[in-house]
Amino acid sequence: xxxxxxxxxxxxxxxxxxxxxxxxxxxxxxxxxxxxxxxxxxxxxxxxxxxxxxxxxxxxxxxxxxxxxxxxxxxxxxxxxxxxxxxxxxxxxxxxxxxxxxxxxxxxxxxxxxxxxxxxxxxxxxxxxxxxxxxxxxxxxxxxxxxxxxxxxxxxxxxxxxxxxxxxxxxxxxxxxxxxxxxxxxxxxxxxxxxxxxxxxxxxxxxxxxxxxxxxxxxxxxxxxxxxxxxxxxxxxxxxxxxxxxxxxxxxxxxxxxxxxxxxxxxxxxxxxxxxxxxxxxxxxxxxxxxxxxxxxxxxxxxxxxxxxxxxxxxxxxxxxxxxxxxxxxxxxxxxxxxxxxxxxxxxxxxxxxxxxxxxxxxxxxxxxxxxxxxxxxxxxxxxxxxxxxxxxxxxxxxxxxxxxxxxxxxxxxxxxxxxxxxxxxxxxxxxxxxxxxxxxxxxxxxxxxxxxxxxxxxxxxxxxxxxxxxxxxxxxxxxxxxx
Numbered sequence: 192x193x194x195x196x197x198x199x200x201x202x203x204x205x206x207x208x209x210x211x212x213x214x215x216x217x218x219x220x221x222x223x224x225x226x227x228x229x230x231x232x233x234x235x236x237x238x239x240x241x242x243x244x245x246x247x248x249x250x251x252x253x254x255x256x257x258x259x260x261x262x263x264x265x266x267x268x269x270x271x272x273x274x275x276x277x278x279x280x281x282x283x284x285x286x287x288x289x290x291x292x293x294x295x296x297x298x299x300x301x302x303x304x305x306x307x308x309x310x311x312x313x314x315x316x317x318x319x320x321x322x323x324x325x326x327x328x329x330x331x332x333x334x335x336x337x338x339x340x341x342x343x344x345x346x347x348x349x350x351x352x353x354x355x356x357x358x359x360x361x362x363x364x365x366x367x368x369x370x371x372x373x374x375x376x377x378x379x380x381x382x383x384x385x386x387x388x389x390x391x392x393x394x395x396x397x398x399x400x401x402x403x404x405x406x407x408x409x410x411x412x413x414x415x416x417x418x419x420x421x422x423x424x425x426x427x428x429x430x431x432x433x434x435x436x437x438x439x440x441x442x443x444x445x446x447x448x449x450x451x452x453x454x455x456x457x458x459x460x461x462x463x464x465x466x467x468x469x470x471x472x473x474x475x476x477x478x479x480x481x482x483x484x485x486x487x488x489x490x491x492x493x494x495x496x497x498x499x500x501x502x503x504x505x506x507x508x509x510x511x512x513x514x515x516x517x518x519x520x521x522x523x524x525x526x527x528x529x530x531x532x533x534x535x536x537x538x539x540x541x542x543x544x545x546x547x548x549x550x551x552x553x554x555x556x557x558x559x560x561x562x563x564x565x566x567x568x569x570x571x572x573x574x575x576x577x578x579x580x581x582x583x584x585x586x587x588x589x590x591x592x593x594x595x596x597x598x599x600x601x602x603x604x605x606x607x608x609x610x611x612x613x614x615x616x617x618x619x620x621x622x623x624x625x626x627x628x629x630x631x632x633x634x635x636x637x638x639x640x641x642x643x644x645x646x647x648x649x650x651x652x653x654x655x656x657x658x659x660x661x662x663x664x665x666x667x668x669x670x671x672x673x674x675x
Contacts, residue, residue: 194269195276197238204230205242212245212254225257232261237269241280244316245293248300263312271343271382272422274319278347281319298324305332315344323353330356334363339375342367346382349397350389357392368400373410376401377417384425384432402432406440414440418447423455430456434463441467449476454485461491465498473499486516493519497526505530512537513550520554534558542566549577556585564590576606583609587616595620602632602648607640614644621651630660633672642672 197205208227211220228246231239243265246258269277296317305314305328314336317329330348333341345367348360368376376383383401386394404410405417417429430451433444445467448460461480464473477496483489493511497504504526511523512534524534538555541548552570555563563585570582579601587595601613617624626649636642646664649657667673 193238194236194273195238195280197236198234201231201234201236201239204234205239208242209245212249221251221253224251224254228254228257228261232257232264235265235268237265237273237277240265240269240277240316241293244281247293247313247316248296248304259310259313262316263310266312266315271346271379272385274343274347274382275385278319281316281321294321296320296322296325298322298328301325301328302332305329311336311338311340315341318344318348323351323356326351326353327356327359330360330363334366337372339372339378342375343379343382346379346386349394350386350392352391361392361394361397364397365400368397368404370404370409373404373413377405377413380417380419380429381422381425384428385422387428388424398432402436406433406436406438408439411440411443414443415447418444423453426451426453427455427459430459434459449480454488457483457485457488458491461488461495464495470499481510486514486519489514489516490519490522493523505532509537512554513541513548515550517553517557520550521557524554524558535560535563539563539566547575547578549575549581552578552581552585556581556588559585559589561589564594571601576604576608579604579606579609580612583612583616587619592620592623596623596625599624599629599632602641602644603635603637604641605637607638610638610640610644614648617648618651621648622653624648624652626652626656626660630663633664633667639671642669643675646672646675 204227208224208231211224211227224246228243231243240262243258243261246254247262249255249258301317304310305317311333314329314332318326318333320326320329326348330345333345342364345360345364349357349364351357351360380401383398387398405413430444430448433440441463445460445464448456449464451457451460457480461476464476468476473495477492477499480488480492481496483492493507497507500507508523508526511519512527514520514523527534527537535555535558538551538558541551542555545551556567559567567582567585567589570578570585573579573582583598583601586598595616598613598616601609602617604610604613629645629649629652633642633645636645646661649660664675665673
């Protein structure tokens, strides 16, 4: 559930609060209004912020103080990335519960209040006001705050639609980018990089300054904490920036990256590992990731291990020949063929010992020759649909047109996988198909996918030769066949 959706009870309180705020202040309504504000605050729902904000700058000091305290508490519950959504909500209307009083706040009122009270929570919230003058007054106040809680609000204002405010916010953020303040930036790495996706302002200079400061040797202890952004895009961009900088941080980046939960980050760091880590460590990392469940990571691991131990590269890629990923097997074939190794021979030997090995059969289909036609034919009677499908592909690849045409009976196979494979291979000999024989198979079809395949193959045999059969199919008592 979105954090910007009030629960039913909180929404009722927000409606009542909206009504009370609009009334002239009396003692009874003051108590009730403050009670509602306290209840909305204690609900712990960030979606209550716009409703509570309606009590700010109330002529009744008790209501104002309750709203100010509630805002400070509720803002701490808002994740940094969600501030962007809050900015949109407060810049317009929200369930109609942001009162006219909030909309009528003026910059002189803001400057006077913030100067007198030093209320950081209210200053943070006012940086989201729809009036540019109010936002400017708020960020001018925040520039003097050094607690770190104001930083994420200034980061959001870098992307402000008013150029003056954006420039001012960017300048403030850069001025705060010091050794002493870096720990606060580390906590906002997620937001800092997420804002790069916003195209209104170019914020890459701020991000580059942050990376330059973070990668200095005296700040290496902060790198691990910065390496934990929760947004995938931000995480990937962060690692990309780190890998583009030279320095001692690279080894720590790669070590953290290869154990990341994000498959893209693992791949990125594996690509750079051989340039940064010692060979022994590269081999150790590669061995662990050869078992990764994602094929792109396994492929990078094979590449890394082969680069780290060139004398063993052929043996390494031989293991890759039996990977479950077709693309990885093809990569292994590419490297082994460059070394003059007969890949098909390796697959034949493996099948001799393990005849039901699907990856070996699939590899032989990609690398075999006409001499393997009889071997493929043996698998046509396999009890496993996956083996029958691979055999059909193999016969199409190395067999004659007559052999391929002989596969038509597999359109009646009980497995959709086999029917699809047969259909794909028969498309290559479309005009050589005998329409009468093909149409004769329709009566034996037990699945819809087989009927679909037969009619599409008929059409591929030529419009005029297929026409009479298609008319007969349209007049069939089989409703699904006729409709098709």
